[in-house]
Amino acid sequence: MIKRIGTPIVLVSLLTFVLVETNILTTGIIITIGLNVAMLLVVIQILALLLGIKRSLGIFNKMEQSPLYSPVREGFIHSQKEEQ
Amino acid sequence: MPSKLIIMRNKNQIGTISFVLTILILLAILQYVNFQSSPEKVIPDGAVEVLWVNYIIEIIVAFGTIGLFSITLIMYRKFSKSEGQHQEVEKTANKSSLIERFSPIQIIVHAVTGISILTLYLTGIPLLYPEHLGWITDLIVLSRNMFLHRLAGLGLLSAAIYYLIYTVQYVKYVDKGFAKNIIPTLTDIKSAISDILFVLGKKEQKYESHKFNWLEKVDIWSVALFDGLIMCVTGVIIWAPWLFSSLIPTSYILSINVLHGGFAVLSLCGILLHFYVVHLTPHRFPMDFSIFTGTVPLQEAEEEYPLWVKEVGDKS
Numbered sequence: 376m377i378k379r380i381g382t383p384i385v386l387v388s389l390l391t392f393v394l395v396e397t398n399i400l401t402t403g404i405i406i407t408i409g410l411n412v413a414m415l416l417v418v419i420q421i422l423a424l425l426l427g428i429k430r431s432l433g434i435f436n437k438m439e440q441s442p443l444y445s446p447v448r449e450g451f452i453h454s455q456k457e458e459q
Numbered sequence: 460m461p462s463k464l465i466i467m468r469n470k471n472q473i474g475t476i477s478f479v480l481t482i483l484i485l486l487a488i489l490q491y492v493n494f495q496s497s498p499e500k501v502i503p504d505g506a507v508e509v510l511w512v513n514y515i516i517e518i519i520v521a522f523g524t525i526g527l528f529s530i531t532l533i534m535y536r537k538f539s540k541s542e543g544q545h546q547e548v549e550k551t552a553n554k555s556s557l558i559e560r561f562s563p564i565q566i567i568v569h570a571v572t573g574i575s576i577l578t579l580y581l582t583g584i585p586l587l588y589p590e591h592l593g594w595i596t597d598l599i600v601l602s603r604n605m606f607l608h609r610l611a612g613l614g615l616l617s618a619a620i621y622y623l624i625y626t627v628q629y630v631k632y633v634d635k636g637f638a639k640n641i642i643p644t645l646t647d648i649k650s651a652i653s654d655i656l657f658v659l660g661k662k663e664q665k666y667e668s669h670k671f672n673w674l675e676k677v678d679i680w681s682v683a684l685f686d687g688l689i690m691c692v693t694g695v696i697i698w699a700p701w702l703f704s705s706l707i708p709t710s711y712i713l714s715i716n717v718l719h720g721g722f723a724v725l726s727l728c729g730i731l732l733h734f735y736v737v738h739l740t741p742h743r744f745p746m747d748f749s750i751f752t753g754t755v756p757l758q759e760a761e762e763e764y765p766l767w768v769k770e771v772g773d774k775s
Contacts, residue, residue: 381739382535385731389528392728395588396721397521407591410584413731414592417580420734424573427751431566434752438563446754450557
């Protein structure tokens with residue numbers, strides 16, 4: 376169920392922009408909620424990016440320590456072990 | 460010396476040259492803006508807005524938001540219809556077997572661009588809708604808000620300049636075929652039509668994509684053209700309008716302000732669509748890490764980008 380939460384959130388915020396920019400509805404609680412949901416999504420994206428950057432830095436650090444390190448090779452070794 | 464090592468050295472050189480050139484260009488822009496600023500050259504108060512230009516911009520933005528909303532609906536229907544197929548792949552996928560999709564440079568540029576653009580939205584969009592989002596500006600404090608906005612703008616500008624210089628050099632010295640992955644082709648238009656027909660139930664899905672599918676190319680080009688070019692150029696003009704008042708009539712500079720705001724909304728809608736397609740679809744929820752790790756599971760790539768996987772296989 377939680378996996379499907381993204382669809383209504385994104386659709387609501389996009390629909391709000393459609394309503395505002397086409398001048399169909401520019402004021403009211405619906406628009407306020409929609410725009411705030413859009414900004415909430417922006418904040419979530421910033422947090423997601425920071426989380427992703429943390430992972431990237433981990434990989435770059437491993438590459439710095441060992442120039443032969445590669446996530447693809449690590450994955451390959453892991454899959455070989457799984458097969459055994 | 461093996462040829463691979465020579466290529467690696469070239470890549471490093473290209474990265475360094477691009478970095479140095481980007482810093483020099485940014486310093487030149489900053490120095491020009493600072494030294495040329497004089498209060499008497501600011502736009503006169505009597506400047507009248509060119510209404511017909513504003514109307515055109517508003518129409519483009521209105522149709523743009525409708526278009527992006529429609530694409531989101533199409534993608535939602537597409538993912539709903541092919542959910543069973545994704546679950547099947549998810550069950551059988553060997554997630555340890557990976558393929559490299561993004562280079563470290565692309566990962567860094569994506570991160571800088573992403574943080575910059577999102578900060579720009581957070582500090583800029585509330586200024587367009589003060590009655591609904593004014594609390595964000597109040598929270599950050601307006602003067603700090605504009606400082607953050609300009610700082611993030613410089614981040615976006617530097618990422619755009621860096622990647623442009625890097626790509627030009629990379630195509631010239633390392634791999635001439637590098638650009639062909641992102642150039643829109645007839646196949647992309649066919650893929651987009653095929654997606655729409657699939658959603659309407661008039662065609663079975665048969666997807667043969669190269670490294671980037673049609674929607675990813677739309678993403679790349681919209682960020683490059685809207686954010687990297689239009690928003691950066693209009694942003695610099697709004698930042699220091701007195702510098703451009705001899706080149707552009709003052710009335711049009713006021714319209715550029717409208718253009719900057721309108722296209723910011725379009726850009727945000729585009730990024731929301733990107734966020735939905737890449738992270739929030741049920742089979743990728745809550746997050747897809749491929750742009751941060753640089754790799755994707757081979758099986759997933761074979762399903763989504765079969766022509767690219769085949770090409771990589773042939774090369775290696």
